Amino acid sequence: MPLYNKQKSLNLYLSERDDKLTSIRIKPPNAREKTMRIDLGNCLIRSFENGDAASIAKNANNKKVWINLRDRFPNPYTVRDAEEWIDLARCLDPESNFAIAVDGQVVGGVGILQQSDVHACSAEFGYWLGEAYWGRGIMTTVVRHMAPWYLKHFDLIRLYATIFAWNPASAKVLEKNDWEYEGRLKNSVYKDGKLCDQLVYAIFDQTKLKLHRKGD
Numbered sequence: 001m002p003l004y005n006k007q008k009s010l011n012l013y014l015s016e017r018d019d020k021l022t023s024i025r026i027k028p029p030n031a032r033e034k035t036m037r038i039d040l041g042n043c044l045i046r047s048f049e050n051g052d053a054a055s056i057a058k059n060a061n062n063k064k065v066w067i068n069l070r071d072r073f074p075n076p077y078t079v080r081d082a083e084e085w086i087d088l089a090r091c092l093d094p095e096s097n098f099a100i101a102v103d104g105q106v107v108g109g110v111g112i113l114q115q116s117d118v119h120a121c122s123a124e125f126g127y128w129l130g131e132a133y134w135g136r137g138i139m140t141t142v143v144r145h146m147a148p149w150y151l152k153h154f155d156l157i158r159l160y161a162t163i164f165a166w167n168p169a170s171a172k173v174l175e176k177n178d179w180e181y182e183g184r185l186k187n188s189v190y191k192d193g194k195l196c197d198q199l200v201y202a203i204f205d206q207t208k209l210k211l212h213r214k215g216d
């Protein structure tokens with residue numbers, strides 16, 4: 001993909017950041033090897049690879065997945081969309097978006113978007129899974145391992161997730177992992193022609209929290 005397209009995709013991906021890019025940089029492909037690999041038993045968390053596009057598109061091209069995500073997640077989701085996503089994910093530095101793989105196929109994704117300015121201690125945590133893999137405990141496992149992993153490897157104190165109120169399965173995944181319910185953002189989402197509330201959940205790095213709140 002030409003660099004200007006890559007920058008355009010990055011800007012779209014970061015469109016909710018409120019100022020200049022402070023901590024995420026874009027690097028040319030192959031600038032750094034992407035070798036993330038964590039075996040969680042029921043799935044593998046790993047870097048996206050060039051051969052993943054077909055399985056990503058197969059699992060992502062589903063309105064039941066899209067309805068719970070931002071509109072920047074395409075629908076229909078084509079192999080070309082998947083190729084662009086892989087290219088972007090592999091260029092982000094630090095690498096923060098990973099594939100969820102089962103039996104060699106990419107069946108979902110997990111990632112964070114670090115916030116900026118005074119909110120830079122927080123990152124939005126996001127995830128999706130292909131419908132064929134729902135209900136097997138996969139995302140509960142992913143969140144259990146990846147939330148502490150992000151808090152450890154990034155300069156972050158808080159991870160948060162905003163869940164559309166019509167998505168109780170996602171709320172359950174976070175509750176099972178002891179995320180705190182922080183509140184309801186009423187009528188804050190307009191998706192597929194409908195207004196919807198968002199539920200905010202968060203989890204903290206307790207050690208960093210104690211350190212930084214000392215003296216309150």
Ligand SMILES: CC(C)(COP(=O)(O)OP(=O)(O)OC[C@H]1O[C@@H](n2cnc3c(N)ncnc32)[C@H](O)[C@@H]1OP(=O)(O)O)[C@@H](O)C(=O)NCCC(=O)NCCS
Binds near residue numbers: 069137139170
């Ligand atoms: C939400 C999603 C990530 C869940 O992944 P998953 O691997 O199926 O989740 P798990 O199997 O680990 O756990 C789901 C839990 O929700 C429960 N659940 C499912 N549907 C539910 C419903 N309608 N109401 C209440 N609980 C529900 C399940 O019973 C399970 O809880 P249990 O283990 O106590 O029985 C997956 O459905 C998905 O990717 N959906 C589309 C994209 C999305 O919503 N992303 C998150 C955006 S915030």
